[in-house]
Amino acid sequence: MSGETTVVANINAIYEKRKLAVYALCKYYASIVIKDFRTVQENNYYWTNRSHFAKDTMFTKAFSDSDAIGFFMAHTMEYGPYLELANDGRHAAIKPTLEKFLPQFEKELKKIYGK
Numbered sequence: 001m002s003g004e005t006t007v008v009a010n011i012n013a014i015y016e017k018r019k020l021a022v023y024a025l026c027k028y029y030a031s032i033v034i035k036d037f038r039t040v041q042e043n044n045y046y047w048t049n050r051s052h053f054a055k056d057t058m059f060t061k062a063f064s065d066s067d068a069i070g071f072f073m074a075h076t077m078e079y080g081p082y083l084e085l086a087n088d089g090r091h092a093a094i095k096p097t098l099e100k101f102l103p104q105f106e107k108e109l110k111k112i113y114g115k
Contacts, residue, residue: 021112023064029105030060030071037073037097046093047083054083056094073098 040046041055049055057076063069073094075083084092 010114016111019064019069022069022105022109025059025105025108025112026062026071029101030062032112033071033073033095033097033101033115034058036100037093040097041093047091054080055076 015111037058038055041049041058045055046097047064054075054077058080059076062071075094077083084094089095097112
């Protein structure tokens with residue numbers, strides 16, 4: 001390989017490794033976020049658990065596609081948006097749960113990119 005080809009190959013390899021590292025970080029945070037949510041919500045922190053079904057079916061998922069890498073948290077219940085948005089978000093769980101982990105997630109993300 002020529003010098004230029006080697007440099008391009010090295011840059012591509014670094015890019016792919018970082019992409020995989022970010023995806024792994026998202027999978028990790030998706031798992032700890034949902035565990036934390038369920039632990040906190042067990043004590044009716046965000047709303048009063050009646051059947052525990054809303055708490056138990058909340059989920060997170062990491063994703064990686066051609067445009068983005070990340071993770072999300074969502075309700076499976078039809079009334080999930082009500083829990084998140086009604087009463088000026090008084091019973092919102094997704095935003096405060098994710099915000100709780102955001103500073104550490106950003107710190108670890110910066111490590112991957114050497115910043």
